[in-house]
Amino acid sequence: MKGKTLSKATLSRLPLYLQFVRAVQTERISSAVIARKLGLGEVQVRKDLASVCTAGSPKVGYPASQLLEDLEKVLGIRQSEKVVIVGAGKLGQALLEYDGFRDLGFEIMAVFDQDSGLQNEIRTSIPLMAMREMPSYCQMNGISMGILAVSSGNAQAAADQMADSGIKAMLNCTSCRVQVPETMMVYQNSIPLSLAYLKAMAYSSNQMEED
Amino acid sequence: MKGKTLSKATLSRLPLYLQFVRAVQTERISSAVIARKLGLGEVQVRKDLASVCTAGSPKVGYPASQLLEDLEKVLGIRQSEKVVIVGAGKLGQALLEYDGFRDLGFEIMAVFDQDSGLQNEIRTSIPLMAMREMPSYCQMNGISMGILAVSSGNAQAAADQMADSGIKAMLNCTSCRVQVPETMMVYQNSIPLSLAYLKAMAYSSNQMEED
DNA sequence: GACTTATCGATATGGTATTATCGATATCTA
DNA sequence: TAGATATCGATAATACCATATCGATAAGTC
Numbered sequence: 001m002k003g004k005t006l007s008k009a010t011l012s013r014l015p016l017y018l019q020f021v022r023a024v025q026t027e028r029i030s031s032a033v034i035a036r037k038l039g040l041g042e043v044q045v046r047k048d049l050a051s052v053c054t055a056g057s058p059k060v061g062y063p064a065s066q067l068l069e070d071l072e073k074v075l076g077i078r079q080s081e082k083v084v085i086v087g088a089g090k091l092g093q094a095l096l097e098y099d100g101f102r103d104l105g106f107e108i109m110a111v112f113d114q115d116s117g118l119q120n121e122i123r124t125s126i127p128l129m130a131m132r133e134m135p136s137y138c139q140m141n142g143i144s145m146g147i148l149a150v151s152s153g154n155a156q157a158a159a160d161q162m163a164d165s166g167i168k169a170m171l172n173c174t175s176c177r178v179q180v181p182e183t184m185m186v187y188q189n190s191i192p193l194s195l196a197y198l199k200a201m202a203y204s205s206n207q208m209e210e211d
Numbered sequence: 212m213k214g215k216t217l218s219k220a221t222l223s224r225l226p227l228y229l230q231f232v233r234a235v236q237t238e239r240i241s242s243a244v245i246a247r248k249l250g251l252g253e254v255q256v257r258k259d260l261a262s263v264c265t266a267g268s269p270k271v272g273y274p275a276s277q278l279l280e281d282l283e284k285v286l287g288i289r290q291s292e293k294v295v296i297v298g299a300g301k302l303g304q305a306l307l308e309y310d311g312f313r314d315l316g317f318e319i320m321a322v323f324d325q326d327s328g329l330q331n332e333i334r335t336s337i338p339l340m341a342m343r344e345m346p347s348y349c350q351m352n353g354i355s356m357g358i359l360a361v362s363s364g365n366a367q368a369a370a371d372q373m374a375d376s377g378i379k380a381m382l383n384c385t386s387c388r389v390q391v392p393e394t395m396m397v398y399q400n401s402i403p404l405s406l407a408y409l410k411a412m413a414y415s416s417n418q419m420e421e422d
Numbered sequence: 423g424a425c426t427t428a429t430c431g432a433t434a435t436g437g438t439a440t441t442a443t444c445g446a447t448a449t450c451t452a
Numbered sequence: 453t454a455g456a457t458a459t460c461g462a463t464a465a466t467a468c469c470a471t472a473t474c475g476a477t478a479a480g481t482c
Contacts (some may be wrong), residue, residue, distance in 0.1 A: 006415050009439060015407040016388065030459065038388060043441060046460065058459045059448045075407060076414050083406070090308055094301030100363065100386045100403035106410075145410065147402070152311070169413040171406050175311045177227065177249060185413050189405040191358070192311035195294070195382050196226040196286060198398040199317075199356065202380040203287045204217050205396070220469060241429065254471060257430065269429040270478045 006074070010048045013040070015104065017049065018071045021064055022103075030061035077105025082143045084167075086158050087150035088113035088128055091173060095149060096124045109143060114154070131161055138165035147171045148178070217285070221259045224251070226315065228260065229282045232275055233314075241272035288316025293354045295378075297369050298361035299324035299339055302384060306360060307335045320354060325365070342372055349376035360384045 016038055021029060031049065035042040049062065053070040056062045072078055083101070085092050088111045095101075101108055110127050112134045129137065137143075146167040150158045152174060159178035162170055168184055175190040227249055232240060242260065246253040260273065264281040267273045283289055294312070296303050299322045306312075312319055321338050323345045340348065348354075357378040361369045363385060370389035373381055379395055386401040 006411075007439070008412070011411045011415065012408050014411065015404050019386070019388070032459080037390075041441065043443095044439090047440085047462095050461065054461095056460055057448065058446070058461090059450085059457075061459070075411050077407075081410055090301055090305035094305050095402065097301055098403065100401070101406070104403050104407045106403070106406060145406070145413075147406065169409050171402065171409055173402060175230070177230075185409065185416070187405060187409040187412070189400060189402060190311070191306065191382065191384060191400060192309065192315050192317070193226050194398060194400040195312070195317060195356070195358065196229075196288075196315045197223050198380050198382055198396065199292060200217075200222045200225060200286050201219070201398070202356075202396050204222065218469070243429080252471065254473095255469090258432095258470085261431065265431095267430055268478065269431090269476075270427075270480085272429070 006051055010051060013038075013044075013048055014052065014071060014075055017045075018068070018075060018077075018104075021068045021071065024064060027064055028061045029064050029067065031056075033061075072105075075105070080105050080107045081145060082107050082109050082141060083145045083147060084109055084134070084138060084143055084165075085111045085147045085149055086113075086131075086134070086162060087111075087148065087154075088115070089149070089151065091149040095147060096126055106145075109141060110137060113150075131158070134161055135165040138167065144168040145170075147173060149173045152176050217262055221262060224249075224255075224259055225263065225282060225286055228256075229279070229286060229288075229315075232279045232282065235275060238275055239272045240275050240278065242267075244272075283316075286316070291316050291318045292356060293318050293320045293352060294356045294358060295320055295345070295349060295354055295376075296322045296358045296360060297324075297342075297345070297373060298322075298359065298365075299326070300360070300362065302360040306358060307337055317356075320352060321348060323348075324361075342369070345372055346376040349378065355379040356381075358382045358384060359389070363387050 017034065020034055020038060031045040032042050035045045049056065049067065052074045053062060053067050055066040083106050085095055085108060092111055092113070096108065096111060108126055110129055112129050112131050114131050116128065116130050144167060146162050148155065148158060148162065148170055155174040155176040156178050159170065159180055163181050163184055170180065170184060170186045172178060172186055172188045173190065175192050178186070180186055228245065231245055231249060242256040243253050246256045260267065260278065263285045264273060264278050266277040294317050296306055296319060303322055303324070307319065307322060319337055321340055323340050323342050325342050327339065327341050355378060357373050359366065359369060359373065359381055366385040366387040367389050370381065370391055374392050374395055381391065381395060381397050383389060383397055383399045384401065386403050389397070391397055
């Protein structure tokens with residue numbers, strides 16, 4: 001549309017701004033306040049916001065309602081996005097109970113698992129279905145996003161089935177890398193891997209201090 | 212020590228290399244193979260590996276055993292790191308069952324929760340304790356890393372208690388930002404936030420294609 | 423032993439992201 | 453109405469990261 005170029009780094013921060021603006025009760029917000037609360041640079045906040053909202057004015061800050069609206073528009077959460085979860089183990093169940101998805105415009109439609117005996121463990125109204133039903137279900141409901149939350153051994157097979165189902169964007173919550181078609185976008189969010197990264201960061205920053 | 216400067220970006224990839232080198236069965240590994248399987252640039256892999264290992268040689272690649280050793284050394288996983296989990300809900304339980312931590316050199320020592328009635332739900336031998344026991348437990352066992360996995364409403368309070376317990380690095384699996392002392396390092400790993408980022412990425416890249 | 427090839431390491435280039443700086447403007451006060 | 457101040461937007465400078473290129477070297481081949 002507008003040909004604006006949103007950088008990856010900026011994109012990754014937009015949801016944070018969204019959350020913050022929602023939580024705040026004031027009519028007007030300044031970049032300084034956002035920066036302080038989110039632990040970011042003041043200029044960075046302005047630059048990020050400038051790429052989605054032009055309503056900021058000197059001495060007064062951004063109007064919260066306008067900023068909120070613009071953020072939601074850019075993030076595309078005005079109309080909710082349908083998502084499936086693959087894997088009904090503990091992690092999948094945790095995701096089912098999580099209310100954080102709705103706030104960000106996601107609607108969890110269904111959970112798929114090989115083991116349909118887990119039905120009684122699941123307390124929500126979201127249906128649990130067998131893996132083999134996934135392709136037809138996703139295609140029928142026009143679902144293009146999915147969360148991979150199976151055990152390591154099943155990761156690649158499940159990923160293949162997601163590809164067969166027409167999933168175009170996968171959040172991989174496994175710690176395995178999976179091979180997917182080029183048309184599918186993958187973002188890895190593995191807790192153990194993140195923990196390893198955090199440790200390495202802490203480790204190396206300590207070394208620098210001691211240096 | 213050696214004054215080497217490991218970039219954040221490189222650090223985030225080291226665990227991937229580690230996993231890959233472990234999984235591979237050959238004696239020698241070339242950067243090209245790693246790059247292809249991990250979907251990275253060949254030169255990038257060499258550059259990353261050069262910062263931790265000097266044993267690569269032309270025509271032959273890297274000796275797997277040496278590379279593995281060096282990666283483990285840099286990531287500091289030769290001696291295991293003790294970690295606590297805060298929050299024994301579904302997510303906390305999922306983490307307890309997860310074997311991915313041990314492979315990366317982490318030992319889950321205990322879980323803390325306000326509700327100690329969850330004991331019977333937990334199937335592992337890892338002890339569940341009350342939150343108020345956390346400070347003494349962590350200090351007694353010299354624990355400096357923790358995973359925050361409570362519900363949104365309790366996030367800040369739990370984070371405060373982690374700070375009181377001497378935790379120096381927190382993996383925040385909540386979707387809330389928490390305020391912590393400056394001495395504490397935080398890395399956020401929130402599945403809904405990651406999903407929002409992924410959607411925004413897919414969204415904007417589609418726009419570019421249609422452009 | 424000379425030639426070819428695969429592969430590494432190092433340097434150079436280009437791009438992206440962050441931070442610093444400055445001018446412009448809306449509000450407030452006198 | 454004039455001046456002071458907070459805050460934004462824009463441009464510039466810096467730092468960071470990824471990619472391209474090139475020479476060097478070890479293994480294989482004739």
